[in-house]
Amino acid sequence: MAQNAVIFRPATIALILFFVATVAFFCVSAPRFATAANMENLLSGYSFVAILAMGQAFPILVRGIDLSIGAVVGFVGMVVFDLTLIFHVPGYMILPLALLVGTLAGVVNGALIVFLKLQPFIATLATLAAYRGLTYSISGRQLRPDLTTTAITDPWIVGIETYFDIGSWLGISKLLPMPWLPLSFVIMLALFAVLQTLVMTTRFGRDLYTVGGNYEAARLAGINAARVIICAYAIAGFCAAVTALIMVARFTTSTEALGTGMELTAIAAAVIGGMSLAGGIGSPFGPAVGAFLLGAVLLGLTLLGVGQFVQQIITGAILLAAVGYDRMLVLRRQRRLTANPADAV
Amino acid sequence: MAGMPIIRGVGLTKIYGNLVALTDANFAVMPGEVRALIGSNGAGKSTLVKILTGAVAPTLGTVEIAGEAAPLGNPRETIRRGVACIYQHSNLAPAMSVLDNIFLGRQPTRWLGLIDRRRQRREAVALLDRHGIDLDLDATVGSLPAVKQKEVEIMKALALDARAILMDEPTGWLAASEVAKLHATIRMLRARGVGIVYISHVLNEIFSVCDTITIMRDGKIIAESAVADIDRPRVVHLMVGEKLARESAQASHQKRHPRGTGEARLRAHNLTKRGVFKDVSFDLYAGEIFCITGLIGSKRTELVRTLFGSDRFDGGTLEVEGQPATFRSPVGAIARGIGFVPEDRHREGLMLNMSVTENLAMAMLGRFRRGFLLSRGRMVDAGRRAISILSIQPPDGKRPVALLSGGNQQKVLVGKWLNRAPRILILDEPTVGIDVGAKAEIYAILRRERELGAAMLVVSSDLEEVMTLADRIGVMVAGRLAAIHDADTTQMDEIVREIGGVAA
């Protein structure tokens, strides 16, 4: 099985072990970490981060990056806000519209990179500013200030923030208190299943790895590399839209600053999850685990009473360690991958 | 053989900026024909092949596949129409398995795009059996030795079941037994009516397996013939041209100075870099030009980079002017009087946005210092002198280097180092992409430096250049220095043969 299979990669196993160890550590040392309420907090607060991180995995896989997904989240959130509170569009129409807007925003990113040949960093930095500016200019909160105190009540939207008492369903809650499962977590699992299958078992998935590993080889092999790249960014935009919907449901509103900084969290989760920023390695599994790992660390540290500046330092250290580990793997890989003409003679 | 060519290029021309890589080439391959394509480096062979396979779009001209006009610059389309290519540089995905690479981009799928793994494996196994190739389908391509990687590329092309296959130096890393297997496969394909283009330097192989031969030089197709109607010396003659053959004959009468003044400036003994080159030994003397030639990929550039300190070697010793040398970076090498003119002058040699004067002064700004400040006056004067000595056109020190022609840019690059009066000067492909006139000027500059006592090491793939310039010639094959000759006692075809590799 090729190097990028999820289960067999040493980096992935290391990630899972590290995650388990971290959770175990906090369960023991942080008061109230091992409670149903805290688990619920973790799931409801970080499922959408995991979704965004999975979306970010795709541009990274094709050797790019998407700095604008936080802005796309804000933009889609504001679109939803406007549609429901100003135009009173029914929720069941807003949901697909929101997904469409996010996907199109991603397509724009991909198009800039493929057709204008801009570097992904630059292109998405530009769209980061553009989408954020667009969010401010369409902001219903500024057009109709009374809306700043109006909550969204559309059941299709608000319904995303529901919790399932699986403990009772399964009858476990008599034995130990189970967290209520948030719908956002279920959505994340479903999205994960779809994306992972896409990446591992379809030709499109193989094309992603090929394009990320060697763009020119992919092109010469007859792959429509341009289309593959645009699709990768479109998927990132789609995931950003899902994230936006979950967040808007959670807050029953949207702000102009929604999603600010989330692109960096997504990148951190992806890198901690074993994605190589050089492209061609990794799968959505890693970023998802990375997101929950970050969440567990932050919640655990808060419960331990560690100050928030120190928390940021620790998160930075984890990220540094992940990048360093990735770099070490890259060097090891390179040493093994170069041709050996001297030995062939 | 059927009457219609399986692939045909008409009037193909390709111009890259200032450089004309290909001029008005007309090329055709019939079904069931194995056509050799031969010429020295820079002759335009790779460009022609890239145009035919769609990797690159021509500036002028058209391509027809089986009589139909083919879209240009679109690899997908040409693949779809049954044209496969084994390129010189590896086009595999190193992190993926052999199986994935064989079907790169074309994996058989079921509904929804899910890959049909079983069918893929079945087809791959059948393919390997049919051609008698032994490959581990699950191995990661990147971890295989070059030989095996080449086999994967061949399998990838064969899996396409193409009507025409173009192979660019396919036997570079293959051992004799593998070459034989490849030739057997080629014969089988020919029998099945597949048209094959075979680019190679190795005359033996061409005469063994090819039906026809096309000879290129300086971007033009200069001769075509059936293999049966031509002999090796004539081929070489055509490859390097009448003028050069004459010149090289003349030049061989020119005074050569092998080993120059007899003072050894640099001694390399068993230099080795794991996985790159092995046991390279030679001496470089003051007052001589030592040319190292070989195929692309023989790792000459990698070798000279370690001499200059840009890279490190793993084994062996290096002595500069009698003292052992281990350079951690070019700074150390420069301090010992070594200069290096790199192959890629744009990326590694020149600051394109800066002026001629600034570039000329770059390597020795220290000399222009007055206290903390740079003396512009002295810089400009030194620049003016260099411009006149090197005949840089236009003679304007303020001109941004990017606006100069390729030849003049190279003169600036060489001039930058000559300003330092180096003891040892290493030049990597100094005249690639430069017109004939500028080439001659640069040769004159180098010869003058030689008279002044510099020791010069020139890496060159251009046989013409090597025969004109060298006092001694080294031939590097696949990371080893196979032979060293004195130029005045060597014939060109001997060199050509050696470059082609005396494959073990």
Added chain:
Amino acid sequence: MTVDDNPANDRRKFLKTVMLGSAALTGAAGGMFQSLELAGGKLGIAEAWAEGTRFKMAFIQWQPHTVPAAWSKGIEEVLKPQQAIDYELLDGQNKVEVQVSLMETLVNQGASVIFLQPIDSVALAPSIAKAKRAGVPVITLNIDATEPHAAHVEMNHYYGAMDIAKAMGAAMGGKGKVAILNAPPGIIIRDQRTNGFLDGLKQHHPDIRVVADQVADWDRKKAQDVLNTILAANPDLGGVYGVNDSMALGAVDVAKEKGLVGKVTIFGNDGEVAALESIEAGELTGTQYTDVYQQGRLAAAAATVLATGGVPATAFAQQSHLLMPYLIATKENVGSIQPSQRW
């Protein structure tokens, strides 16, 4: 302990007094600042708590800034002497999701009271609701939330702005043109302060016209640019109201540059040190000064009462507003503001 117990009743009465007292004070125009006797340790809380019980309280701020820092200091002053209370300042990092997550964490930890400066009034409402269900009272500072909660302590944006209007009009002689340098739309405080100002003008000085109401983003530099543009169109501008001190100080900069100091009446809002010093220098005409430390102390006092459980959070069916006493500081009375009160 039920609501009818005597100690509980005392505390409840105290809280009512605090509320009513504040409300009374805000009605007084140009009222003098009055320090409330907060008998911090004397409320008998200590007796109510069992030995070894610790109470956790935390303040989730918007992001680091002088105002929430001063609140936190005031809160700490009240809470620290009460040794059974653990107090923590948490940072919302200007992100709604961070505040929501922190709210949930605090509820899980069994916090007794949560102080909150919501980044968004609607977005934090679900979290406040959750806290209420868990029995944790939430006290918001300055920015209200749409979910009814235990208490809201604010700088008296509305009435204070009315008084500013009254004072400004008086300084301008009852007539003339006025410009407003405003905050970006969509923030509750902006509306409260603007509406208060407009209503105040209507009520006290109906002859004064508002000729411009432009956004200057809470920012001093932006305010300079905006005012320059306004002055170009209205060279006879008589007054400027900066909805916060930074913007008002920007107006002062422009006035100094154009030699209009003394000719244009400029009022700010907040009461920062820089503003007070500007008033003393005779440049800024006045501002609404609130003792932000005291605001923190007041919030903490309310918290202390709530924490004892004597008044459960769920008992607040309606929002209770604590409006901070304020002073319209002008050259005449700015000296009465002590250095320790300046922030």
